[in-house]
Amino acid sequence: MSSMFQDLTISDADFQRLVQFMHKTYGIDLSKKRQLITSRLSHSLKAKGYPDFKSFLEHLFSTKDPQDLELVLNKLTTNYTYFLREKDHFTYFQRTILPELEQRHKKDHVLAIWSAGCSSGEEPYTLSMYLKEYFGSQASQWDTRVLATDISQQAMAKAKAAVYQPPADMPQEWLRRYFTRNQTNPNEYTIAPVIRDNVIFRTFNLMDPIQFRLKFDVIFCRNVMIYFDQSTRDALVRRFYDAMSPNGYLFISHSESLGQTPLFRMVAPAIYRKISAPTRS
Ligand SMILES: C[S@@+](CC[C@H](N)C(=O)[O-])C[C@H]1O[C@@H](n2cnc3c(N)ncnc32)[C@H](O)[C@@H]1O
Structure with a gap:
């Protein structure tokens, strides 16, 4: 049973497509971050009405919708920082x-x-x-x-x-x-x-x-x-x-x-x- 709190699954092929896209576009290496991808994106994808990663990625790659690109960036980059760091x-x-x-x-x-x-x-x-x-x-x-x-x-x-x-x-x-x-x-x-x-x-x-x-x-x-x-x-x-x-x-x-x-x-x-x-x- 799928629930609001369950992460969406991502197929091997879709995972690879997303990893390659992030690497080529932003240099970010997510090849060992499958769990991070599903946990950080699932909630937002469901809220936008996507039943799975496949339909979201198809939309993202075919339209390059700036809002979806922004969502992916915001969720998959790590922005942790603080004053006087190091x-x-x-x-x-x-x-x-x-x-x-x-x-x-x-x-x-x-x-x-x-x-x-x-x-x-x-x-x-x-x-x-x-x-x-x-x-x-x-x-x-x-x-x-x-x-x-x-x-x-x-x-x-x-x-x-x-x-x-x-x-x-x-x-x-x-x-x-x-x-x-x-x-x-x-x-x-x-x-x-x-x-x-x-x-x-x-x-x-x-x-x-x-x-x-x-x-x-x-x-x-x-x-x-x-x-x-x-x-x-x-x-x-x-x-x-x-x-x-x-x-x-x-x-x-x-x-x-x-x-x-x-x-x-x-x-x-x-x-x-x-x-x-x-x-x-
Ligand atoms: C962990 S923060 C580092 C912040 C600060 N420099 C520090 O040391 O506290 C990493 C930042 O790098 C940015 N970043 C990642 N890939 C980038 C890219 N291709 N171009 C520009 N910024 C990028 C992320 O958006 C994120 O805000």
Whole structure:
């Protein structure tokens, strides 16, 4: 007997079709995630009136209906993130990288920083707070806007709304300076304009060519490539390399590794630096 609470079944062929689609379109490797697919999508498919995965996938692949694409993305991507995540990265950014960039950009006063796979915004807003802290009263003389991109519209909508429950380890001083407590719900806080306005959100698929105007001094791409297979990762790392300024920094998460690459050298745990004249293999 089928019930509201029972997952829909997916045939081997349909599972493979969906896995291939997600891999080709977004780089995401779901080949070992059959259970995740059925558990995360079944409820929404039933609510939309689909009796099984087959009819949903036929509709999705024949129409490329943006709402269904969005549903699949929202359900099958992992958007988990939080403020000050892997805090030692921000300490390195503040103590080592910002003094260096301040020196390097003392003429143009423009920094190019990218949070790639920013999810609901906690990472780029954390960067924005560190930038504000570092430049202080000089901030208005610098262009330190952080580009923040993600493929999930749902995550981006949350990021743009900028309403959060900040974690307990957020410094009280930062909470006071950079957040405003909401009048109607005292558990929620809105990010202050000074931090918010320093982040530019764009929808961007990391599978696409990187064609931004500036070469990046710093790219944060943490907890994103873990969902990709090795060849997708390698190709993205190559595109990051081409999109970075000489000696640029690439941050990945502590649970990831770039492995052996002629393009970057590790300077601290999960922090890499572009090698400007890589040896070709
Ligand atoms: C776990 S979150 C990481 C958030 C943040 N960087 C952090 O470390 O806390 C991974 C994000 O990568 C995004 N993502 C996955 N595949 C993507 C793609 N092909 N292009 C852009 N973003 C992608 C997901 O939508 C998700 O928001």
